[in-house]
Structures are given as C-alpha cells and as structure tokens.
Amino acid sequence: MRFKSWSERRQYSKKKRQEKHLQRPTLPDGTKLITFPIQDGDGDCNGQNSKKEWIMNPNGKSYVCILHEYVQHALKKQPTYKFTELENAATPYAAAVSINDMQYGLGYGTSKKQAKSEAARATLELLIPEMRSKITADSKTGGSSASKAQDQDLSFFDEIKIEDPRVAEFCTKTTEPSPHDILLTCLQRNFGLGEMKISYKGHTLKHQKNEFTMTVGKHTATVICKNKRDGKQRASQAILQALHPHITSWGSLLRLYGNRSAKTFKEKKLEEQEITLLQSKAAVNSPNFAILDKLKLELKKLKEKRDAIKPIGEFTPYDNEHLPTLSSSNLKDVDL
Structure with missing residues (x-):
C-alpha cells in the first residue's frame, strides 16, 4: 500500500495492531493458571536463579493427569504407584505414590482407579501448595469440617520454607x-x-x-x-x-x-472398642469365634510386617581347607 505521508502509515499500522490484539484468543472466565519453576534432574530448583518456568492449566484435568504433567515437566521424574489390597469392605484398595524412591501421598477407594486418584490428589497437596485451594473448592460437599479445620491450622506453615531458622x-x-x-x-x-x-x-x-x-x-x-x-x-x-x-x-x-x-487417639480408641464389642458375641459353653478371627487377622498382619524385613538368605563362612575343588572328573556333577 502507498501512503501520502509517514503519519498516515503510522496510523494505519497502529490500527492494524489494535485489531490484531482484539482478535487474540483469550482464556475462559475463571481459568486459573499455575506457574512453577523447573527443577533439574537432581531436584535443584532454578526458579530464583533462572527464568525457566512451566505454565499449567489444571481446569478439566484429573488429579493423575496433573500430577504426571507436573512431575515430568517440573521435576524431570516419573511417579510410580504401589497398590495394596485391604480387608475393608468400604475401601478395599490402597495406593501410594513414590517419587525418587520416597513415598508421598496415600489414597483409598473402592477401586484401584479411585485409590490412584486419591493418592495423586494427596501428592498434589504436598508438592503444589497452589493446588490446595482448587482441590478444596472441588470437594466442598465431600470434605468434612474436621479435615478443613486441620488444613486451616497448617496453612500458616505453607508460607514457611523447610530450612527457615524459625x-x-x-x-x-x-x-x-x-x-x-x-x-x-x-x-x-x-x-x-x-x-x-x-x-x-x-x-x-x-x-x-x-x-x-x-x-x-x-x-x-x-x-x-x-x-x-x-x-x-x-x-x-x-x-x-x-x-x-x-x-x-x-x-x-x-x-x-x-x-x-498418624492415627489419632480417637481412632485408636475406636479400634479398642471394636475388640471389646467382640466379647458380646460369645455363646455359652463355646469358643468366641469372632475374637479368634480378629486374632488371626492381627497375627497375619504381624507376619507380613516381619516378612517384609526378613533377610533373603544366610551368610555361612568357609575355610579354605574345606572348600570343594573342581576337576574334570566331578565337574559334570556340579549343577551350573
């Protein structure tokens, strides 16, 4: 295009820039972006010394998706899940999230998918403090007043760094x-x-x-x-x-x-009351099978805990004089 003067050209360029700015796509109302610094492979944060940041939009995403996106981009790690089956009719499955061999969030549910989602939600509350307000808003109807009060009590420490001298x-x-x-x-x-x-x-x-x-x-x-x-x-x-x-x-x-x-005093008291109530289920001149089943369950848990720390073998030293010697005659008898 040809212009009669430089002022007309400047006005035309200014008008085009304004039109281009109005046509720029915008995010929907209520969208809350989360910006967090990117860490290197060793876990060092470059947020203060570097401008490397990652912007994430958590709207419309599940807790598992948000956790994987955060861990992969910001921490350069991969989260792992460990599932266990519980003897509980209400929540028979449990899931634990581990990052770099350290356990973070735990979750329980009626299925492995729900337990995985709850574990991811608990991990997000620990890793991204900004997510706690979104999670609380999403679970206003499901959360109890006691858990909300506990979260408010610890909100003071969310602004304090781990190595703060106070x-x-x-x-x-x-x-x-x-x-x-x-x-x-x-x-x-x-x-x-x-x-x-x-x-x-x-x-x-x-x-x-x-x-x-x-x-x-x-x-x-x-x-x-x-x-x-x-x-x-x-x-x-x-x-x-x-x-x-x-x-x-x-x-x-x-x-x-x-x-x-950990378990609160009230929870421990309820467990003791459950065992006490089992005494009322005893019949006359017959063993109390309810208490025996409870004892069998507790002994099974204790055995699993001990087996988890049991050594895989025993080390037996030998003297050089008693070590067997291999030769061409007895080599075929050795189980390779």
Missing part, C-alpha cells in the same frame, strides 16, 4: 513435632527401623558460635548455630530438604509426617 520455634509454640522428630518419622517410614544411622559432630567456633554436622546415609548437613540443640534442629531441616527436594514448604512436611499423618 521452624523449630514455631513448632514449639504450636505443639507440632520438632524437625528432628519429623526426620526420625521420615526415616522409619521410608527406610525402616535401624536402616539409616544418624551421626552427629560439633565443635566450637569463634565469637560464641558453633558448627554442627549431621550425617544420614549419603546426606550430610553442616550448619552454624548457637548451641547443640539449635544445631540439631537446623541440621534436621537441611537433611529433610535433601531427602525431599520436590517439597518447598514446612506445611507439606507436617501433612506428610506430622501428628495428623
């Missing part, structure tokens, strides 16, 4: 377990009793400061602290961050290993 003080004031207690619970659940040994080492520095070093397996953390007690908690926070590089807030660790992750 974590131990906040946990003491809110009667939450200390970072060292959280670390012990984490090691017991993921590695078993006695599998991971914790070693401590500290020495005094100048200006009334101390250096405290904690080693757990292949992870080592060294912190500068006021005293041994403070160093123990600070080092535990650093080890927990190394074990869970995909979690950023202390609130997620409390949901994973805190008091609410």
